[in-house]
Amino acid sequence: MISVQSLTRVYGSHKALDAVSFEIQKGEVVGFLGPNGAGKTTTLRILAGYLPPSSGTARVAGFDVVRDSIEVRKRIGYLPEAVPLYRELRVEEMLRFHARLHGMERERTRRRIGEVLEQVQLADRSSQLVGNLSRGLRQRAGLAVALLPEPEVLILDEPTSGLDPIQRLEVRALLAELARRHTVIVSSHILPEIEAVCPRVIIVAKGRIAADGTREALVRQLGGASHVRLEAVVGPDVAKAKALLASIAGVSQVVDGGRVGIHHGFDLVCDSDLREDAGALAAARGWALRELSWRTPSLEQIFARIALSDGIGEASGGTGGSTSGVARTDAATSPAVALAGARLEFELRATPATAAAPAAAPAAISGAAQAKPKVVYNLNPFDGGARRDLGKPKAIDGGSAERKEP
């Protein structure tokens, strides 16, 4: 249904998308996950026919988004993040306008308006002015507009942004229902939303695809090892304690987690849950045990890792299984970044399970690493309205606007 090949989008000399490729089959529900500025909105805009790509191709429902743009637009329902609706119109009028733009006949329009308002539960507010709706209701109205022409593909850009938790749950339920009948792409920077609705996730960062596949596949391939976390008072000889722990059967590696007060933390990398063994050892040695827990990798961790670092390992485990699973590393362009005070859960090293090249950017765990300001490009050229020089990055959180080149 959707096929994207080497899609690139360049603003000035800045690449918002860098050779992105993926495929989505009919009926799939895919989540686009990535931090702000990763290129999610750009990709969706290209698919919707709003932006033209600088190079590469994208096909939706069998039509090229550049050459047959109008055909593509007839078959998609697009809901941008800003939920653009004419505020002076009533909900019903907005729906009717949308129907007219799509060339729907009057009978079908009437029927569809009723159905779609039922679907988003706005039937009682059909004659209210759009401008008078709350944000959540307006979101639902936008969804109704997108659904009206019974599109083959639904493209939703941050459908839950700005909503309170209850509204988010409602939208999630709605999406889950829609997922049954349409091909859906949802983009978000909030992982739980994606996790709840989309079986397949594409993670983008810095304009490239970092991961593409079902949740389980990703966790399996990129998640890093599961480990037992042990915090106890081990006495002065830390190295001995470490060797002792390493001697437990099944433990492949022991990572020194550093000292916290009088306790010392260890991460025991192992395949299975060896808490009992570790606990028995601690009891035998008389260590005062503070914590003993079994940590498995989650998508959240993968996402955090990808989002915070520039390391990009691409392993595609998509259900279609068509794209090549070439992992690229770009050690040259990924400066060492560490957030002062943050602690990564585990070392960033490729797991033995994948044959992929090791992800770059070693984590500096101790606080001795220099703190560099985090600089993220805001790639939305329509932000601020005025023509901006995209050669100069605009910092999002803190830090200076200058970026030191490697």
Next chain:
Amino acid sequence: MLGFLRGCSAIWRRELAGIFMGPLAWTLLVIAIALQGLLFLVYLKTSQGDVDLALRFGFGESWAFWALAALFPPLLTMRMISEESRLGLLEYLLTAPVSDAAVVLGKFAAATSFMALVWSSGLLHALLVQAAGVAPDWGAVWGGWIGAVLVSGLFCATGLLCSALTNTPVVAAFGAIVLHIVIVILPLLSSLTEARWIQEAIARVDVLDHHKATFLVGVLDSAYLGFFVVWTALFLYAATRSLEARRWR
């Protein structure tokens, strides 16, 4: 082709409805109708009851007509593209199955339709005069109205272009008003200079003269109709390309 017209007319309807849902349009309409009505009576008195002359004043011989023609379209069109872009509505229109040209044409048609309504006050005056017993020259009245609509169309197209070029409505309105003032006072500049080639060049694009000498007196001349159509199309084309360029920005 049919799809183009369908999209165009859908956008036309919505824009026109949108125009009338805001207070600006009604304010302008009331001001224009009252002003034109008042001035019509003044013209009647000064022309000693010559109804054709008075109607001609209302349709193009007076400064008030040109002031309204130059100032109203920018106020109508200033928000059509620039503010919609800010609100994200342009993204909505440009991802709907309508071409950019249909979007521009639909908005243009809505603005021009509103101006046609403004000028219909002249038709009302002609009707009143007829009811008072003196039949005006209806050929000249219709010609004057058609010419006024064509002039307004040209100014709406320039307003749309200015709106497409910037993201701030005020800047768009300002730019369009400046452009219109230049167009209107161009023939006056022609009398300041002695160079013949400048005068002839100005005479070719003299909008005032092309309206007053032909449409206003009841003559539909294809050459002057073509003049308005060609230049309006030029500005609309520029506006469409400018809209396209936004996707690349």
Next chain:
Amino acid sequence: MALSGGERASMSRFERWSIAARVLTALLVAVLCALLATRILETRLLRARFDLSQDGANTLDPLLVGVLARLDEEVVVDAYFTPSDPPFEVVGAEVQDRTRRLLRLMADESGGKLRVELHDVARRGRPSARAEARRGELQLAAIEPGGLVVLSRGKRKELVRLRGGLADLDPGNPDPRLAPWAPARIVSFRAEESLAAGLLSLSDDEEPVVALVVGQGGLDPRRTDDFGATLFVRELQDDGFRVVQVDLERGQPLPEEARVVALLSNAQPLSEAAAKVVTDFVDAGGRLYASVGGSIEGVGGLASVVARYGIGIDPDGIVARGVPSLGGALEEGSPACADLSIGLDGMAGMNQVTDPLRAAGRRVYLRASRALVRGAPPRGASVIELLRAPDKSWIDRPDSAGRHDWRRGPGELAGRPVVAMQALMPALAPVPAARRRADERPETRVLVVGAPDVAANWMLPQNRDFTLLCFNWLAARDTRVALKRQDPAARRLDLSQAESLSGIYLVAVWLAPLACALLGLLVWWRRRA
């Protein structure tokens, strides 16, 4: 990707400039295309023009269109419009306005052959440098109030004045003490005819010469009062004739190239010698125009001169007709009975002189006209009764004291006496070389009008077309004058009637805006919730 910041910025700057350059060139190309397209649309082939106005006021007369199409050289029209003197300020401005529009139409129609320059002194208060320069070139001494239009082609020029040329104006009565006040008005707007005639005579390099015989007490071309002939001379000149005054008694010879001799209502008869000069001239393919004045008897009298060509003049009667009263009956007994207004039914048919008059519905006005009778024409001559008095006319004879009673008496014949006659015949004598024209058979033409004042200053405005048509026929030129339908008066609303104006005021200034405002409020209220 490892670029320094400065390099990155300059690349995008170059890109920006190249995009800007491309946009600019595209813009320029588009503007040029637009100019080209408008130019192409102006060519005659692609042009369609619909005149919606009620009286076709914006369509040029076909004759004028034909004249403009036949222009081979560029003709420059310099229009000098100055403020008119009282009481013509308003009507003068209106005439100028209409002339401006007419010139515009003509320029459009001529496809570039006509170049119109408006020197608008009335609007600007003082003439521009260009106006002064042109005035010097055209050798215009002064511009009379109201202004004038100068048509020039090469070295030749034709002048069309405002009063009498572009329009006939009636001053009305500005002084309310003597009679009820009447505003000045336009009697007829004739700019189209005058300009057409001017263009025609510009194109025609020939100027027929009219020899006006003076010194016999007839209409004096030097007198500007009601009984002078200054207007007559001017009209002929504006129509392309050259008028020469000849005093035959003093021995002035007729010019060699003279085409027409005019005897305007002579009071005294010509001397025998002078009469011979005239008849010799006419016999040899010349043309004669005569209006019957005081004395016609005697050897050199008009009667004997024209009797030679078959036209007889009734010596002592004056054609009279009852004056139509309010009830429709004809009232006799007043000197007004001598005023004749000759319309369609009194004009000869299929005649070069009267056909245009009949087509335009014009009349000829004669006062105190003698009756003309058919005489004994020479061989090969045809005598045509040009104008007849209306029915129920008679020839009123004076009594022994010479007074007329203006009643139809027993001896006075009723009927439709002839008041104007034409005679044409092959030349009775060989045509001298100076007057010979290659494309013409030598022909003698004579036209006699029975009334003395037909061409006098006070009557010429009404009879202008008729007079010019006579002379054009005599000079055997194409019909010069393009006669249009009467131009209608402007449609005026009677402002003195308060109700009509207040009704308009109420609806236009209050009702309509209020209705709009209410509608707006309704829309706002409906969409509030």
